[in-house]
Amino acid sequence: MYYLRVVSYIVFLYLYIDSICLTKNDLIGIFVLQQKSKLLKQQNIMKTLDYLHLDASAVSKVSTALQQLLADYQVFYTNLRNFHWNIKGHGFFVLHSKFEEMYDDTAEKVDELAERILMLGGTPESKFSEYLKVSKIKEADVTSCGNDALKNILDTYGYLIGEERKVLALAGEVDDEATVALMSDYLKEQEKLVWMLVAYSTCDCKEK
Numbered sequence: 001m002y003y004l005r006v007v008s009y010i011v012f013l014y015l016y017i018d019s020i021c022l023t024k025n026d027l028i029g030i031f032v033l034q035q036k037s038k039l040l041k042q043q044n045i046m047k048t049l050d051y052l053h054l055d056a057s058a059v060s061k062v063s064t065a066l067q068q069l070l071a072d073y074q075v076f077y078t079n080l081r082n083f084h085w086n087i088k089g090h091g092f093f094v095l096h097s098k099f100e101e102m103y104d105d106t107a108e109k110v111d112e113l114a115e116r117i118l119m120l121g122g123t124p125e126s127k128f129s130e131y132l133k134v135s136k137i138k139e140a141d142v143t144s145c146g147n148d149a150l151k152n153i154l155d156t157y158g159y160l161i162g163e164e165r166k167v168l169a170l171a172g173e174v175d176d177e178a179t180v181a182l183m184s185d186y187l188k189e190q191e192k193l194v195w196m197l198v199a200y201s202t203c204d205c206k207e208k
């Protein structure tokens with residue numbers, strides 16, 4: 001009986017040690033794989049940026065600034081949907097379709113910003129919960145009033161134009177001409193849109 005106990009104990013001890021060894025091996029294997037994957041990712045980024053003739057550490061600041069814009073545009077997109085759905089009154093037909101045009105354009109910009117971040121070696125944020133933490137644009141309440149929606153949209157464009165100018169300047173400092181051109185396109189388009197929205201919102205007709 002005593003010998004049986006001793007044998008059982010030895011077998012148990014062997015299996016225990018064996019299982020620890022396996023765990024250690026597994027951990028080492030996982031660690032090595034992780035390092036290899038990191039290295040491959042790093043090499044991939046370096047390779048893309050080498051082809052683009054851009055410096056990884058210099059453009060990382062541009063990538064971070066674009067992440068901010070990405071979060072802002074995602075929240076703005078949702079606000080425009082809200083205005084498109086809930087608008088009421090005499091301006092309905094004009095504003096309902098104008099807001100649709102705006103959110104379609106905003107969706108395109110979201111994609112362009114995310115893809116530019118990838119080209120610069122970053123990973124675009126994709127969680128809406130994170131966008132809400134980062135975005136300087138706040139979620140809009142439901143409104144059926146055209147003037148309130150227009151005021152919110154003009155304020156948003158005012159903020160975005162300011163941010164895009166900053167990103168343009170930052171990209172220019174590190175010779176990232178493609179981001180400069182992207183921001184320049186946004187500014188050209190949005191400055192005209194702001195003029196039109198202000199003109200639409202302003203009525204100087206004299207009441208009879």
Ligand SMILES: [Fe+2]
Nearest residue numbers: 084085096100
């Ligand atoms: Fe619709």
